[in-house]
Amino acid sequence: MKKKWWHDSVVYQIYPRSFQDSNNDGIGDIQGIISRLDYLKELGIDALWLSPVFESPNDDNGYDISNYQGIMAEFGTMADMDQLIAQCNARGIRLIMDLVVNHTSDEHPWFVESRQSQDNSYRDYYIWRDPVKGEAPNDLVSTFSGSAWELDQGTGQYYLHLFSKKQPDLNWENQQVRQEVWDMMNFWLEKGIGGFRMDVIDLIGKQPDLEVTGNGPKLHEYLQEMNHNTFGNYDVMTVGETWGATPEIAKLYSDPKREELSMVFQFEHIGLDEIPGKAKWDWQALDFKKLKQIFSKWQTCFNGDGWNSLFWNNHDTPRIISRWGNDSPEFRVLSGKMLATILHMQQGTPYIYQGEEIGMINTPVTEIDQLDDIESLNMYQERLEAGYSKEEILFSINKKGRDNARRPIHWNGQANGGFTEGTPWLALNPEYDTINVANALADSESLFYHYQRLIALRKEQPIVVWGEYQELLPDDEQLYVYERKLAGERWLVVANFYEQATVFQTDDYLATEIILSNYPDSALDLGNLLLRPYEAIVYKCK
Numbered sequence: 001m002k003k004k005w006w007h008d009s010v011v012y013q014i015y016p017r018s019f020q021d022s023n024n025d026g027i028g029d030i031q032g033i034i035s036r037l038d039y040l041k042e043l044g045i046d047a048l049w050l051s052p053v054f055e056s057p058n059d060d061n062g063y064d065i066s067n068y069q070g071i072m073a074e075f076g077t078m079a080d081m082d083q084l085i086a087q088c089n090a091r092g093i094r095l096i097m098d099l100v101v102n103h104t105s106d107e108h109p110w111f112v113e114s115r116q117s118q119d120n121s122y123r124d125y126y127i128w129r130d131p132v133k134g135e136a137p138n139d140l141v142s143t144f145s146g147s148a149w150e151l152d153q154g155t156g157q158y159y160l161h162l163f164s165k166k167q168p169d170l171n172w173e174n175q176q177v178r179q180e181v182w183d184m185m186n187f188w189l190e191k192g193i194g195g196f197r198m199d200v201i202d203l204i205g206k207q208p209d210l211e212v213t214g215n216g217p218k219l220h221e222y223l224q225e226m227n228h229n230t231f232g233n234y235d236v237m238t239v240g241e242t243w244g245a246t247p248e249i250a251k252l253y254s255d256p257k258r259e260e261l262s263m264v265f266q267f268e269h270i271g272l273d274e275i276p277g278k279a280k281w282d283w284q285a286l287d288f289k290k291l292k293q294i295f296s297k298w299q300t301c302f303n304g305d306g307w308n309s310l311f312w313n314n315h316d317t318p319r320i321i322s323r324w325g326n327d328s329p330e331f332r333v334l335s336g337k338m339l340a341t342i343l344h345m346q347q348g349t350p351y352i353y354q355g356e357e358i359g360m361i362n363t364p365v366t367e368i369d370q371l372d373d374i375e376s377l378n379m380y381q382e383r384l385e386a387g388y389s390k391e392e393i394l395f396s397i398n399k400k401g402r403d404n405a406r407r408p409i410h411w412n413g414q415a416n417g418g419f420t421e422g423t424p425w426l427a428l429n430p431e432y433d434t435i436n437v438a439n440a441l442a443d444s445e446s447l448f449y450h451y452q453r454l455i456a457l458r459k460e461q462p463i464v465v466w467g468e469y470q471e472l473l474p475d476d477e478q479l480y481v482y483e484r485k486l487a488g489e490r491w492l493v494v495a496n497f498y499e500q501a502t503v504f505q506t507d508d509y510l511a512t513e514i515i516l517s518n519y520p521d522s523a524l525d526l527g528n529l530l531l532r533p534y535e536a537i538v539y540k541c542k
Helices: 030-035 037-043 078-090 109-114 175-189 219-229 247-254 288-300 320-324 332-344 374-385 390-400 437-442 447-460 462-466
Strands: 011-014 047-050 067-071 094-099 149-152 157-160 195-198 237-241 263-265 309-311 349-353 468-472 479-486 489-496 502-504 511-517 529-531 536-541
Touching (some): 030 037, 030 078, 037 447, 067 078, 067 175, 078 094, 094 237, 175 219, 219 247, 247 263, 247 288, 288 479, 320 332, 332 447, 332 489, 332 536, 349 447, 374 390, 447 462, 447 511, 462 479, 479 502, 489 529
Parallel strands (some): 011 047, 011 349, 047 094, 094 195, 237 263
Antiparallel strands (some): 149 157, 468 479, 479 489, 489 536, 511 536
């Protein structure tokens, strides 16, 4: 595989509403991001994925776009955006924009025109269907609850929305729509951005009449056309959000010979605390052996014809330390370092979600009015009507709700964590006086510096980027052990995933050096290694 800049890069995701507020209106903004770029540079990241900052009525926090070439006033201006791109580039940080083109806002001029009449010239930009026996055309459901079809009273037809009814789906079969998207993408590429993260890109090939949403038959044709008309002409990175991807499908996206995307986000590991066949809200304990099996499958499936993304967190998922680590004061940092180690020592491009590097945790709520997220709010009402108790619903939301990830960053222990001097748009986690950037930077053994070391290893050591992966002890109920091998060099990663101490024994490896550990006094002898709670060690071995 020909080396690209993103093979040894680490990406940091910013959710702009919650990163840093510069004008004290309680909402993070572009100037706030600019003011923190030196912090990101110190962490060592190479690229910054920015969740949407485009003009939007904010029904889904910016993922409902009304103008792709304008900036939401809450975030700033296009001049601010140009400054952010320039300031990132000056620090060697590439800016990755969030591309949301499965749908627009219902306030986008295209849709405003589309709903004027059935013969409007923009009608075919969206997916309209006649009622069937006075009802919705079929049984497609929205990710945000209820039918995916909404009746437009003015024209007597239904339009498709796989998400909110204020997010009508674009009709990708219309070549004019695709050309509009290419023009918009090139507008941003010409500004010097470093690529795109592509929101629910696996849905653009949908066939709604057949109730096919993901991985439609023309999906890869559209992506190849996109590549050839836009980012394929630039040295940029592209990553697709593909909830239904298997290794076979992921190869179609990311094999360089196919000229589609750099990589995709696959979510197979993220669904492991769901009850199979039910919704994400129906929680079950993690199957640890299954987690290892999935990681190992994705580590060994490509063989040069594809590339992995590596992540624990994003704006749609709960905080990983609360989810699969231990968010108690005693073990929060240790378990966070363990989780970081086993992910960042794998092959692929790692993504760090804002606050992950300081060990931010979930924020349980006791009342529904403490939430903002449309998905959680809709689910709450739907499940109340279905007979669930308030307590059952809040349990699910506290486990899985998206607001867990969206609360503002804790920069220091001052009021509102240094995020704003105004009223935050969403309340901070109450532990911001303890869990914050200032405290992390002041502690040489903090989680921040562990992430910094992991990032540095990826840049300095080709074995982290290119080394062959092999899992050991796949049936162990507590240990995750794997090796990386490259050009005669061998590294061993040994991690205790749980709070109970356990023993690892091997005669096959002689450790010569500890590359990294989350305890200051980890043992070098692998003959009878006692692993303490959440202990994770990277060894160089003979």
